[in-house]
Amino acid sequence: MKPATKFIHAGAAPDASTGAIMTPIFQTSTYVQEAPGKHKGFEYARSQNPTRKALEEALAIIENGKFGLAFSSGVAATDAVVKLLEPGDEVIAANDMYGGTYRLFTKVFEKFGIRFIYTDTANIDNVRKAVSEKTKLIWLETPTNPLMNVTDIEAVSIISKKAAAWLCVDNTFASPYLQNPLDLGADIVMHSSTKYLGGHSDVIQGALVMNDASLREKLYFIQKSCGAVPGPMDCFLMLRGIKTLHVRMKQHCENGKIIAEWLRNHPKVSKVYWPGFSDHPGYAIAKKQMRDFGGMISFELKNDSLEETMRVLSSTKLFALAESLGGVESLINHPASMTHASIPREERIKNGLKDSLIRLSVGIEDAEDLVADLENAI
Numbered sequence: 001m002k003p004a005t006k007f008i009h010a011g012a013a014p015d016a017s018t019g020a021i022m023t024p025i026f027q028t029s030t031y032v033q034e035a036p037g038k039h040k041g042f043e044y045a046r047s048q049n050p051t052r053k054a055l056e057e058a059l060a061i062i063e064n065g066k067f068g069l070a071f072s073s074g075v076a077a078t079d080a081v082v083k084l085l086e087p088g089d090e091v092i093a094a095n096d097m098y099g100g101t102y103r104l105f106t107k108v109f110e111k112f113g114i115r116f117i118y119t120d121t122a123n124i125d126n127v128r129k130a131v132s133e134k135t136k137l138i139w140l141e142t143p144t145n146p147l148m149n150v151t152d153i154e155a156v157s158i159i160s161k162k163a164a165a166w167l168c169v170d171n172t173f174a175s176p177y178l179q180n181p182l183d184l185g186a187d188i189v190m191h192s193s194t195k196y197l198g199g200h201s202d203v204i205q206g207a208l209v210m211n212d213a214s215l216r217e218k219l220y221f222i223q224k225s226c227g228a229v230p231g232p233m234d235c236f237l238m239l240r241g242i243k244t245l246h247v248r249m250k251q252h253c254e255n256g257k258i259i260a261e262w263l264r265n266h267p268k269v270s271k272v273y274w275p276g277f278s279d280h281p282g283y284a285i286a287k288k289q290m291r292d293f294g295g296m297i298s299f300e301l302k303n304d305s306l307e308e309t310m311r312v313l314s315s316t317k318l319f320a321l322a323e324s325l326g327g328v329e330s331l332i333n334h335p336a337s338m339t340h341a342s343i344p345r346e347e348r349i350k351n352g353l354k355d356s357l358i359r360l361s362v363g364i365e366d367a368e369d370l371v372a373d374l375e376n377a378i
């Protein structure tokens, strides 16, 4: 199927009992069995739910994978992947990624004996050098949140295969409309579905997609044993969001380009981070592995005092000051004090995330209105 058809029809079959075109919300905790063990494939809703099943099938299709698993949040999906590991195992991860992932790795999993090695994965040599016989997982985020660094997924997959380690790619920023990591050699794709997949800022949810059946069994075992499953209403909302992913993403990309170029020409702006600029260090790789460049942009002001940064952040009217991203409405965010506050300041600064960095999630409103709003604020 071509992308538009895929996003609309993925996982959607008319309800067998009524013909309802939309998957019903199976709001149930359990299922009646005819005799012990004699059932219709559904025993207890932490393990199986028909609305979640439809969503999981849709997730697999839109990421060109065989199996999908839905979780109660993006971090719950990440948590499930790390639970594949044993004490003593090592993980190589990007040194610039979503703060909550960093917090989960360092504050929750390090104490269980898992070692995390953070490096600039955009430089493939760094990944190669970080590999040891204990490496079991390579965790990539590309483009990264919030500095928009790009890593060559295919090149890292060659390294991970040689090391017999899993490669998991957080594909939240790109969405499956722009990038499909499994096609580039990744073993697992992870999403904070909360963002572009849901697309309407009304659901918290996560997803994993993979091709390998034994890996699916391991992750399904973790999903049902640890229990971080999404409710059926949220699965319904996610199925609905996915149907318009392609039309939303087209507009996010179009508006993103307009805003990135406008910001770059603004006399008060010193630096704009967006992988669609031909002089962005990751441009060639982004062009190779992404279909377009998305609507996530970060920038710094020439007057990079915290006072001026805070003034701009508080002055927009359309861009709402809020965490999260990927919804139809535009958001403005201060990574240092909001989404990435869980990363120690010196660690952040070392990796290029300044206190003055402003991140935009460009929505799908009229670009002219968005530009006027930023012009007023800046």
Ligand SMILES: Cc1ncc(COP(=O)(O)O)c(C=O)c1O
Binding pocket: 073, 074, 075, 076, 098, 100, 101, 141, 145, 170, 172, 173, 191, 192, 193, 194, 204, 205, 206, 324, 339
């Ligand atoms: C790139 C990325 N990965 C993972 C997450 C975590 O997802 P969730 O908030 O759905 O738990 C986020 C949330 O902002 C994110 O931006």
